Each structure stands twice: as structure tokens, then as C-alpha cells.
Amino acid sequence: MGPYPCGSAAVGWEGVRSEVQCTAAPDIDGLLAGAGYRVRSSDLCQVAQRLERLESAMVYSSGGGHVDYDHLASDAVHYNPSDLASWVDSMLSELTPADPGPVRQAPAPDGWVDQIYPQPQRAVAARMEEEEDSGIRLVHLLMSSAEAIQRGDAALSGSLIDEMRLLLTRVNTGFGIGKVAGYFVDALTRRLYSVSSPAASGSPAEYEILYHHFYEASPYLKFAHFTANQAILEAFDGHDRVHVIDFSLMHGLQWPALIQALALRPGGPPSLRLTGIGPPSPDGRDSLREIGLRLAELARSVRVRFAFRGVAANRLDDVRPWMLQVAPGEAVAVNSVMQLHRLLTDPDSPGPAPIDSVLSWIHGLRPKIVTVVEQEADHNKPGFLDRFTEALFYYSTMFDSLEAGRANGSAAQQQQATAVAEVYLQREIRDIVCCEGPNRAERHELLVRWRARMGQTGFKPVHLGSNAFKQASMLLTLFSGEGYCVEEVDGCLTLGWHSRPLIAASAWRADDLEDNARPVPDNFIFSSISSTSNTNDSNNNNHNNNDIINSNGSMLRRNSNNNSRSSDSSSQQESIHGM
Amino acid sequence: MEVCGVPPEQDKTKGFSINDNADLLAEILSRLDGRSLGVAACVCRLWSGVCRRDTVWEALCTRHVSGGAATARAVVAALGGYRRLYRLCMGPVLERLPPARRDEAGHVSLSLSLSLSLFSIDCYERLGGRQRSSLLFLRNTVDVS
Numbered sequence: 208m209g210p211y212p213c214g215s216a217a218v219g220w221e222g223v224r225s226e227v228q229c230t231a232a233p234d235i236d237g238l239l240a241g242a243g244y245r246v247r248s249s250d251l252c253q254v255a256q257r258l259e260r261l262e263s264a265m266v267y268s269s270g271g272g273h274v275d276y277d278h279l280a281s282d283a284v285h286y287n288p289s290d291l292a293s294w295v296d297s298m299l300s301e302l303t304p305a306d307p308g309p310v311r312q313a314p315a316p317d318g319w320v321d322q323i324y325p326q327p328q329r330a331v332a333a334r335m336e337e338e339e340d341s342g343i344r345l346v347h348l349l350m351s352s353a354e355a356i357q358r359g360d361a362a363l364s365g366s367l368i369d370e371m372r373l374l375l376t377r378v379n380t381g382f383g384i385g386k387v388a389g390y391f392v393d394a395l396t397r398r399l400y401s402v403s404s405p406a407a408s409g410s411p412a413e414y415e416i417l418y419h420h421f422y423e424a425s426p427y428l429k430f431a432h433f434t435a436n437q438a439i440l441e442a443f444d445g446h447d448r449v450h451v452i453d454f455s456l457m458h459g460l461q462w463p464a465l466i467q468a469l470a471l472r473p474g475g476p477p478s479l480r481l482t483g484i485g486p487p488s489p490d491g492r493d494s495l496r497e498i499g500l501r502l503a504e505l506a507r508s509v510r511v512r513f514a515f516r517g518v519a520a521n522r523l524d525d526v527r528p529w530m531l532q533v534a535p536g537e538a539v540a541v542n543s544v545m546q547l548h549r550l551l552t553d554p555d556s557p558g559p560a561p562i563d564s565v566l567s568w569i570h571g572l573r574p575k576i577v578t579v580v581e582q583e584a585d586h587n588k589p590g591f592l593d594r595f596t597e598a599l600f601y602y603s604t605m606f607d608s609l610e611a612g613r614a615n616g617s618a619a620q621q622q623q624a625t626a627v628a629e630v631y632l633q634r635e636i637r638d639i640v641c642c643e644g645p646n647r648a649e650r651h652e653l654l655v656r657w658r659a660r661m662g663q664t665g666f667k668p669v670h671l672g673s674n675a676f677k678q679a680s681m682l683l684t685l686f687s688g689e690g691y692c693v694e695e696v697d698g699c700l701t702l703g704w705h706s707r708p709l710i711a712a713s714a715w716r717a718d719d720l721e722d723n724a725r726p727v728p729d730n731f732i733f734s735s736i737s738s739t740s741n742t743n744d745s746n747n748n749n750h751n752n753n754d755i756i757n758s759n760g761s762m763l764r765r766n767s768n769n770n771s772r773s774s775d776s777s778s779q780q781e782s783i784h785g786m
Numbered sequence: 787m788e789v790c791g792v793p794p795e796q797d798k799t800k801g802f803s804i805n806d807n808a809d810l811l812a813e814i815l816s817r818l819d820g821r822s823l824g825v826a827a828c829v830c831r832l833w834s835g836v837c838r839r840d841t842v843w844e845a846l847c848t849r850h851v852s853g854g855a856a857t858a859r860a861v862v863a864a865l866g867g868y869r870r871l872y873r874l875c876m877g878p879v880l881e882r883l884p885p886a887r888r889d890e891a892g893h894v895s896l897s898l899s900l901s902l903s904l905f906s907i908d909c910y911e912r913l914g915g916r917q918r919s920s921l922l923f924l925r926n927t928v929d930v931s
Contacts (some may be wrong), residue, residue: 469860
């Protein structure tokens with residue numbers, strides 16, 4: 208049986224399990240062969256499962272029980288009954304033609320099959336059975352390969368990868384487990400055979416395009432934006448000057464809806480400032496400013512006083528609070544859509560993680576609301592196999608939901624959006640599987656961990672409310688694929704596919720009701736202006752730097768007052784106004 | 787719908803045709819639902835012209851919504867008008883609702899606010915001059931049974 212471990216996990220074949228051990232396997236095989244059965248003892252658990260399914264199909268068939276299975280005795284095509292496995296399969300396929308089965312259930316932990324089921328069935332049902340079997344086999348092989356990598360056994364995992372590639376040529380890789388497996392096999396290959404450690408590939412511009420298509424193809428980002436906007440809108444109630452800080456501006460697609468909602472709010476719109484953080488553009492174009500100009504034009508058309516500021520930074524922990532120029536007296540909202548997880552480190556690595564200092568300075572801004580949307584997955588485990596398994600099931604579900612959208616979508620553009628959205632997800636998969644240590648950016652954590660972290664930093668939770676829930680539910684009705692579900696968990700909303708939550712939105716506050724005007728604490732002040740490459744910014748920031756570097760908080764406050772006054776004039780370069 | 791035209795036996799000085807008064811026609815048409823408005827727009831050139839008035843579509847969109855009409859009108863006009871709002875967003879959103887719910891005030895006003903959000907994103911994309919794709923998903927057929 209080669210180097211592969213002997214499978215012994217039997218789900219339902221209790222009698223055999225106690226007898227099937229590695230050393231006893233040849234004896235059992237011999238006994239079975241002597242009795243005339245061509246089946247290996249390691250396969251018996253699979254056969255047992257199928258016999259159970261056959262029994263339930265025969266006894267509890269749909270329609271109340273009268274199934275004419277006399278035809279099984281005469282008309283059905285059976286194969287050699289001494290080959291137990293295929294004989295049971297052929298009976299099953301006669302009775303239950305469409306039984307796709309739970310391809311994504313957790314596979315039997317230790318056992319996997321290395322026997323190839325017989326090929327010659329021609330019926331469509333049999334073909335689907337084979338697809339399902341291949342799917343299960345792929346999952347098993349992926350697990351084994353990941354486990355081999357974790358053990359350091361590169362040779363074994365390499366040969367398993369080859370076997371998977373072979374299997375993938377026989378499986379439909381257009382959808383389902385075949386497609387996801389393809390991506391994971393690709394990632395494993397990269398991990399195994401890449402010479403240099405693969406860091407995040409591609410430019411920020413590429414990433415924006417992928418992000419945009421993911422936005423179009425699925426409801427997750429729209430859900431994130433609309434839910435966050437609702438929380439921000441409710442938090443800004445009663446305030447005349449509001450300031451939104453967006454941790455990842457991208458194309459600014461979240462903000463038109465907020466601008467519109469503020470324009471329509473009873474009592475009139477406040478004056479809105481938006482600070483957008485994003486990566487610096489390599490070719491000299493100021494993409495942040497372009498987005499700001501567009502948003503300003505929209506705001507001007509609906510008569511909302513608007514000012515924009517772009518902060519160019521490659522990493523969030525390069526941003527310092529003074530760059531945001533929060534003025535006293537304005538209500539601050541901080542918005543982070545799938546950004547905070549990039550600041551985490553390995554759970555068992557010593558020392559403070561960047562997330563702690565960032566959360567501290569956010570808290571220091573005393574925001575009225577902090578909206579946090581993150582992937583609902585546990586992809587920050589240090590053990591490779593655990594992480595791999597989690598990722599496999601998470602992305603399978605995610606791809607399923609995309610697939611449902613594609614199946615119903617008619618426009619060619621929609622199809623294209625789905626295809627590019629898959630590339631977006633593939634990037635995440637590669638990052639989770641291939642990168643280790645500081646190279647890995649996609650460190651998703653579950654909502655409970657985020658809740659604990661935010662609570663520890665001193666944030667108080669804000670319930671998202673029924674308006675947000677109703678809006679999310681209605682948004683989902685617009686998307687094809689009836690598997691989406693919105694759930695409310697302790698005041699946070701999660702969006703998932705078929706009861707597996709995939710993305711979670713929560714809201715927090717840190718304002719002291721009695722002390723709104725406390726200035727930003729200056730112990731986070733900077734040692735150098737490291738990464739803001741926006742020249743306008745650096746000119747202005749140099750000025751700030753010179754003023755503040757020897758001073759205390761009062762100087763900072765005065766400076767920020769100056770800035771807020773001067774920002775009302777149209778001559779300040781990096782703020783764009785709409786009237 | 788009655789044929790527009792005056793029956794020959796009616797004296798013009800005493801009779802009245804709906805086509806004589808476009809404002810009255812608009813007032814009547816503003817009580818229709820979306821599909822009927824579309825049908826009405828195909829009747830004749832006069833009716834088609836009346837059906838292009840944004841007030842008719844505004845009445846349709848804000849039927850169950852209370853308050854703030856004037857400011858909303860200005861904002862929606864800036865974003866592209868109620869007729870476009872209905873065609874691009876509100877119509878598809880209302881269609882997704884089960885038929886029993888399409889007249890419930892709560893659902894209609896939620897549909898309107900969601901539609902406005904989507905509409906503003908569409909307007910924003912138009913400003914950028916790039917291909918508008920954020921509303922593509924609304925073109926897909928969804929099974930509402």
C-alpha cells in the first residue's frame with residue numbers, strides 16, 4: 208500500500224473498525240478475497256456509508272414510500288457484485304439520480320482512499336457520483352499535502368500535488384470543489400517550489416481593479432459600505448461638523464451614498480470632511496486627489512459642504528494622528544473595511560503588534576463611531592494545517608456564492624466581474640497559504656477576537672440597529688442566489704452564505720460625553736515623516752513638524768485650529784472643497 | 787383607458803377631453819404604478835411628453851413616504867431625476883419585493899432610501915466618465931417566488 212498511512216476512520220461501520228488495524232489489514236483482505244469479494248478492508252467504511260444511503264433511499268424514498276424497485280432486480284445494470292463498492296454505487300445511482308452530497312463536510316480526519324473507483328459508468332448519475340468522489344478525494348489529498356508540508360516532508364507533498372493535478376484534469380474545474388481545489392493546489396505549488404518568499408504581488412492599481420470587480424460581482428463589499436454608512440449616519444445625528452476618516456479609500460465608492468443621505472437628512476446636511484488614506488500612486492498621478500475631486504463634485508451638486516484630504520501611506524501603521532488633522536468640536540468617524548487585519552502578527556510572536564498602537568491612537572481621536580468590517584474567518588493560526596483547512600472551507604463557501612451569482616447573471620460584464628473577483632480571492636488564498644511571518648498580510652480573525660480586542664482598548668460597542676438590518680436584508684434580495692443570509696449577533700451584523708458567516712460588521716465608540724475637545728495625545732508623534740510621498744502633504748507636514756517637534760499638546764491644538772480655519776479658504780492645496 | 791379623441795356627437799364647447807389639459811393628465815397619471823406609466827407613455831406623443839415629467843415619477847417614488855419633499859426633490863434632481871431613479875433603481879428594487887409588500891409604507895420607504903444610495907453611486911460613476919457598472923447586478927433576473 209505504499210507510503211500512505213492505512214485509513215482507519217470509519218463512520219458507521221462500527222463492527223469493522225474495531226477489527227481493522229494496520230497490521231490486521233492483510234488478513235481481512237485475505238478473508239474477504241476468500242469469500243469472493245473484491246474489496247479492500249480500507250474501503251469498507253466507504254461501502255458501509257453507501258449501503259446506509261442505499262437503505263435510506265429504498266425505505267424513505269420521496270413521495271411516501273412506494274418505489275418500484277423491482278426493476279432493480281431485472282432492469283438495472285449492475286456490475287460484478289463481488290466488487291462491492293461499484294455494485295452498491297450502481298444500485299444507488301438507479302434509485303437516487305441527483306444526489307450531489309455534502310462535498311464540503313469535514314473529511315474523515317485520518318483516512319483517505321487511494322483506490323481509484325472503476326471508470327466505465329456511462330449514466331449521468333454515475334458521472335455525478337464520480338465527480339463527488341473526485342471532489343472528496345481532492346479535499347483529502349489537499350489535507351494530506353498540507354500536513355506533509357507542515358511536517359516538512361517536501362517530497363511527499365510534491366507527489367501529492369502531482370496526483371492532485373492529475374485528478375484536476377479529470378474533474379470539472381469550472382465550478383465547485385474543482386475550481387477551489389485548483390486555486391489551492393496552485394498556492395501549495397508556489398509555497399513548495401518558489402525560491403524566494405513570495406511577498407504580496409502586483410501593484411496597488413492592479414489591486415484596485417480587482418477590488419472593484421469584487422465589489423461588482425458580490426454583495427459583500429456593498430453590505431460593508433451600506434451597513435457602515437448607516438451606523439455613521441446615526442452617529443452623526445445632531446452634529447454640524449463631521450469628519451470621516453477612511454482607512455482605505457480605493458475608488459471612494461462608499462461615500463456617495465453617505466453624502467446623499469446627509470444631504471437628505473432632516474435638519475439639513477452638516478459640513479463634511481473626508482480624509483482618505485490610500486497607497487501612494489507610483490506614476491506621479493495623485494489618485495487620492497482625483498477621487499476627492501469627484502466626491503467634491505457630487506457633494507457640490509447636492510449642496511453639501513465638503514472638504515477632502517488625502518493621506519498617502521503604504522501601511523496603516525505609518526499613519527500618524529496629526530496627519531489627519533482632526534479639529535476640536537467635530538464629530539469623528541473612523542471607517543475600516545478589511546484593513547485592520549493587516550496589522551496583526553502571529554499570535555504567539557512576542558512584543559506588541561502594530562494593531563495595538565493603531566487602535567490606541569484611534570481611541571485617542573475620541574471618535575463618535577468606529578466602523579469595523581472584517582472577514583469572518585480564523586486565518587491567523589500559527590499552525591499551517593489548521594490555517595489551510597480553515598481557508599479551504601472559507602473560500603469554498605465564498606466561491607460557491609460567487610458561482611450562484613454568475614449562474615444567474617446574464618450580462619457579459621457581470622460574468623467578467625465574477626471572473627476577476629475570483630482572481631481577487633485567489634490573491635488572498637495565495638497570501639494565506641504561501642506567506643509566513645511579516646510577509647503575510649491576510650490575517651483574518653473572528654468577530655469574537657475583534658470584539659475582545661476593541662473592548663480591551665477601551666471602545667464601547669454600538670448596536671447596529673434594526674434599520675441597518677432591514678437595509679441589509681433588502682440589499683440581499685437584489686442579489687441572485689438565494690443562499691445569502693444576514694444575521695445579527697449581539698448588535699453586529701454578519702453576511703454569509705447558507706448559514707456560514709463570511710463577513711462581519713461591527714461599530715464602536717470612544718467619545719467621552721463630557722470631554723469632546725480633548726486634543727490628540729502627542730505621545731504618538733512621529734520620528735520622521737516616513738512614507739507620505741504626496742508632495743503637497745509633505746510640504747504642509749514639514750511645516751507642522753517644525754512647529755510641533757519641540758512642543759506640547761497645546762501647540763498642537765493651536766496648529767490644528769489654524770489648519771481648520773485655513774482649510775475654509777480655497778487656497779489650501781490638499782483640501783478640495785465643494786460648495 | 788379611453789381612446790383620446792372627442793366623440794363626434796359631443797359639442798366641443800361643452801365637452802371635455804383629457805388631452806386638453808396636460809397638467810390634469812399628469813395629475814391622473816401620477817397615481818399609476820410603474821408598469822402602467824410605461825404603457826401610458828406609449829399611447830401618443832402628448833402622453834409620452836407628459837410621462838417624461840419628473841413630477842409624475844416623483845409621485846410614484848414618494849407615494850408612501852412622508853416629509854421633506856422639497857429638499858429631496860433638489861437632491862434627486864441633481865443626481866439625475868426621479869424618472870431615472872425609478873428606471874435604474876427603484877423599479878428593480880420594488881420588483882424584488884413580494885407583490886403583497888409592494889404597497890406597504892415601510893417597505894416602500896426602505897426601497898426608496900436603498901434606491902437613492904445605489905443611485906448616488908451610479909451618479910458618482912458617471913462623473914468619473916468610466917464605465918458604469920455598479921448597478922449591473924440589478925439587471926439580473928431574480929426569482930422572487
